[in-house]
Amino acid sequence: MGNALAVIIQLISGAVGGNIAGSLLKEKSLGTIGNSIAGIVGGGLGGQILGMLGLYTSTGGLDIGSIVGSIAGGGVGGGVLMIIIGFIKKALGK
Numbered sequence: 001m002g003n004a005l006a007v008i009i010q011l012i013s014g015a016v017g018g019n020i021a022g023s024l025l026k027e028k029s030l031g032t033i034g035n036s037i038a039g040i041v042g043g044g045l046g047g048q049i050l051g052m053l054g055l056y057t058s059t060g061g062l063d064i065g066s067i068v069g070s071i072a073g074g075g076v077g078g079g080v081l082m083i084i085i086g087f088i089k090k091a092l093g094k
Contacts, residue, residue, distance in 0.1 A: 007044065009070035014043015014078030021079035028086025038085050039078030046077015 018039020022029035030038060050073040 006047065006066065006070045009067065010043045010047035010074030010077070011040050012043070013071045013074030014039040014041070014046065014081075017075035017078030018042060018082035020075075021082045022086075025083060025086065028083055028090065030082065030086060030089065034085075035082050038082040042078040042081025043074035044077070045081065046075075047073035049073070049077070 015036045016039065018035040018037075019032065021039075022032075022035035029035060047070060050069065
């Protein structure tokens with residue numbers, strides 16, 4: 001899969017992951033726009049981290065492994081970053 005397509009999939013998956021995490025953990029939610037922004041950033045970072053760890057590699061084609069790796073890295077990264085920011089926001093709000 002082209003590198004640009006992998007990044008786009010990671011960013012979209014990150015936004016989805018951020019919003020899913022926000023809906024599951026309502027007390028940490030940043031709102032739809034906040035969850036989406038945190039998810040997009042986290043999705044990009046998550047995909048890059050998986051690549052650096054060697055857990056995900058883009059083969060240059062549209063194979064299922066590359067697509068699933070991009071979705072997983074983006075979704076998980078987006079959800080995790082949204083939760084981290086939610087905890088920080090709550091801690092600073094006290």
